[in-house]
Amino acid sequence: MTPWNFFLSHRSEILHATLDHLTLVVIAMDIAIAIAVPLGMLIVQRPRLRAIALGLTSVFQTIPSLALFGFLIPIPFIGGIGRRTAIVALVLYALLPILRNTYVGLTGIDPAILEAAEAMGMTATQILLRVRLPLALSIILAGIRTATVITIGVATIAAAIGAGGLGTFIFRGVAMVSDAVILAGAIPAALLAIAADFLLGLLERRLKVI
Amino acid sequence: MNAKTAALLDIAIEFRSVTYCINDIPDRAIVSNVSLSISRGETVVLLGRSGSGKTTLLKLINRMLLPSQGQVSVEGRATTDCDPIRLRRGIGYVIQEAGLFPHFTIAQNVGLVPTLEKWDSGRIAARVEELLRLVGLDPLEFSARHPSELSGGQRQRVGVARALAADPPILLMDEPFGALDPVTRAELQREFSALASRLAKTIVFVTHDIREALLLGSRIGLLHAGHLVALAPPQDFLRLDHPEVHAFTASLAPSDGVAP
Numbered sequence: 001m002t003p004w005n006f007f008l009s010h011r012s013e014i015l016h017a018t019l020d021h022l023t024l025v026v027i028a029m030d031i032a033i034a035i036a037v038p039l040g041m042l043i044v045q046r047p048r049l050r051a052i053a054l055g056l057t058s059v060f061q062t063i064p065s066l067a068l069f070g071f072l073i074p075i076p077f078i079g080g081i082g083r084r085t086a087i088v089a090l091v092l093y094a095l096l097p098i099l100r101n102t103y104v105g106l107t108g109i110d111p112a113i114l115e116a117a118e119a120m121g122m123t124a125t126q127i128l129l130r131v132r133l134p135l136a137l138s139i140i141l142a143g144i145r146t147a148t149v150i151t152i153g154v155a156t157i158a159a160a161i162g163a164g165g166l167g168t169f170i171f172r173g174v175a176m177v178s179d180a181v182i183l184a185g186a187i188p189a190a191l192l193a194i195a196a197d198f199l200l201g202l203l204e205r206r207l208k209v210i
Numbered sequence: 211m212n213a214k215t216a217a218l219l220d221i222a223i224e225f226r227s228v229t230y231c232i233n234d235i236p237d238r239a240i241v242s243n244v245s246l247s248i249s250r251g252e253t254v255v256l257l258g259r260s261g262s263g264k265t266t267l268l269k270l271i272n273r274m275l276l277p278s279q280g281q282v283s284v285e286g287r288a289t290t291d292c293d294p295i296r297l298r299r300g301i302g303y304v305i306q307e308a309g310l311f312p313h314f315t316i317a318q319n320v321g322l323v324p325t326l327e328k329w330d331s332g333r334i335a336a337r338v339e340e341l342l343r344l345v346g347l348d349p350l351e352f353s354a355r356h357p358s359e360l361s362g363g364q365r366q367r368v369g370v371a372r373a374l375a376a377d378p379p380i381l382l383m384d385e386p387f388g389a390l391d392p393v394t395r396a397e398l399q400r401e402f403s404a405l406a407s408r409l410a411k412t413i414v415f416v417t418h419d420i421r422e423a424l425l426l427g428s429r430i431g432l433l434h435a436g437h438l439v440a441l442a443p444p445q446d447f448l449r450l451d452h453p454e455v456h457a458f459t460a461s462l463a464p465s466d467g468v469a470p
Contacts, residue, residue, distance in 0.1 A: 116309030119272055119382075120323055120372075121298035134313045209313045 006180040014169070018188045021165035024083065024155050025192075028090035029148055036095050037140060040102025041128060050103070057096040065154045068092065069161045086155070086163030093154050094147040101143025105136030138208040145200035152193040156185065166192075221286070222380060222412040223248040223271055228280035230266055236278075240266045242436040243280070250379070253406055253413040255427030257420060257458065262433040264416045268382050271414060272301045284380070299323055302373030302381040302411075306388045308365045310357040316342070316368055317353040323376040341371040346401065363394040370402070374409070383415045387422070399425055420458045424448075432458070 007014065036057075043050035063071070068089050072079045078088045109132060117127045159167030169185030223246075230241040241263040248254050256264040269275040270282045273294045282289045284297065310319050318325075320341055321334045329337070339349040345367040357365055366386060373381055387395045387402075403426055406413055417423055423430045424444045432440040432447075434454040442450055448459055 110309075112305055112307050112309040113311060115274075116303065116305060117311070119274060119298055119301075119303035119305075121295045121326060123295055126326070131311060 001178075001180050003180040003183045006178075007184055010184060014166075014184055014188060017164065017166050017168055017185070018192070021152070021155055021167075021189065022192065024086060024090065024158060024163060024165055025148065025151050028087045028151055028155075029094060029144070031087070032091045032094035032098055032147060032151075033144060035091070036098035036143075037102050040099050040106065040140075041133075043099075043103055044106050044128075044132075045124075053099060054096075054103070057092075057099050060092040061096045065089070065093070065157050066160060069157060073161060081162045083158075083163045085161055086158035086165075090151050090155060090158070094151050097146040097150070098140070098143045101146075102136065102140045105139030105143075106132045108139070109135050135209055138204050141200065141204045141207055145197060145204060148196045148200060149193050152189060152196060156189050220249050221247050222250045222284070223414065224281075224283045225267070225270070226281045226283070228267075228270060228277045228282055230263075230270060230275060231278045234278045239278075239436050241270070244436075244438045245280075246431060246438060246441065248412060248414065250412050251410050252428045253415060253426055255415045255417060255423040255430045256433055257417060257423045257430055258433035259418060263436040264418075264433050265384055267433070268384055268414060268416050271380075271382060272298050272303060299327060299376060300378050300380070302375075302378045304366075304369045304373045304381070304383045304386040306385045307362075308357070308369030308386075310365055310368055310372070312357055314356075315353065316347075316355050316357070316360070317349075319357065319368055320371045320375055322372060327376060337375060338371075341374055342368075344374070344405070345371045347371075361394075362390050363398060366390060366398060370405075379412060381411045381413045383413065385417055386415075388417070388419075402426070420462055 039053055043053050060068075069085065072085045072089055073081065079085050106128075113131065113135075114127065117131045122130070155163075155165055156167035156170055158165055159171050166185040166189045170182050170189075173179070173181030173183070173185065225244050225246040228241060228244045229239055232238045232240065244263075244267065246254075256267055258264045266275060270277055270289070271284060273289045273292060276290060284292065284301070289297065311322075314322070317335070317338045320338045324334045324337055338353065342349040342352060347364060347367055352360070352364070352368075357368070360368065369386065373383075387398050390398065399422060406426065415423075415426055424447070427444055429441060429443050430447045431438055432452070432454055440447065440450050440452050440455055447455070
């Protein structure tokens with residue numbers, strides 16, 4: 001069977017898997033942003049916590065993804081088979097790019113601007129919210145963009161622990177030794193990644209302060 | 211009121227045997243044993259080479275730094291006893307390259323301290339317009355622009371307007387015209403000199419340019435390696451007999467071979 005024929009005959013199943021895939025990615029990214037951005041703000045003034053946070057998230061990044069999914073299965077509450085475990089793993093992968101870019105964005109600001117802000121009598125919170133954060137926004141978004149593209153790719157492996165998504169076709173195709181079935185998962189995943197990269201890139205340029 | 215308190219009230223800023231060391235390590239003094247009284251309404255120019263401690267002295271006034279020894283008082287109160295936020299909102303601050311917020315419009319930059327002080331928006335708008343005119347910028351043309359759309363000289367004017375926004379009695383200026391081309395620099399110096407005498411603020415002005423010091427200062431304090439080595443009005447300053455004064459006055463002499 002040609003890839004095109006397989007695609008046509010399974011289109012509703014593929015669409016379904018794509019939506020599942022997207023749901024996994026969106027949930028994982030929301031959680032990762034909710035953790036990494038505030039953590040990034042917190043570590044600006046705390047060198048000890050900074051070393052721990054950046055070190056730990058770097059370690060998560062080095063664990064091979066299939067192994068990480070495997071490690072999580074026996075862990076109570078966050079582990080097991082299925083979507084929840086997959087989301088935990090995806091969040092762990094997405095943390096580093098967002099955290100690092102948030103930190104770099106918040107600290108890479110022209111010292112003259114920060115000096116002026118302090119000398120004008122802005123409080124530390126006002127400087128963070130009204131000066132550092134707006135100026136760092138495009139760099140933080142660049143981190144979110146990188147993390148999103150990585151997450152879309154890694155999420156294909158989530159099918160190995162029964163979380164569904166486009167990886168289902170890839171694993172099935174590998175088992176059947178069928179390129180057509182593998183491509184039915186791989187092509188939509190690649191298109192998702194390209195689309196996310198493009199759209200977030202547009203947003204990033206819009207938020208950039210000259 | 212007796213004579214002593216009257217004299218105290220005339221002093222806006224006072225340094226009493228102030229030493230500042232990095233991390234309070236005694237052999238790394240940036241400023242050593244400086245005593246200096248600055249009267250209300252005068253313009254004191256702190257002159258010195260790079261690293262002489264002049265910017266440090268400025269930052270001790272608005273509590274960006276705290277003295278390692280001695281005491282800095284503003285309006286009769288030690289800076290160590292002041293809330294830094296309140297203190298700084300009452301002191302205007304202008305730095306080289308202006309330090310404007312690139313994501314704010316010119317109007318938002320100038321209106322920053324009034325906004326922090328929660329003035330109502332009508333009053334802020336009126337004040338911003340008044341200040342832009344004061345520094346020679348047309349409010350209609352400039353209010354909505356961003357700093358990146360302005361020339362260096364225009365940005366520096368906005369920096370001065372921002373510092374004056376909440377009408378602070380004291381103005382600190384750290385080489386405000388240092389990054390400008392010579393023509394724009396001379397233009398802003400002349401205008402600022404006129405503005406300063408009109409506003410009657412207490413001004414502490416840091417520079418390494420003796421011409422600027424002679425033009426703007428009612429007194430010039432010369433710093434050398436953290437010590438205040440000379441303090442005199444401009445007309446007397448040139449006659450002082452100190453090697454560092456000579457070094458600076460020598461830079462005033464026209465260089466050989468250049469036609470006047």
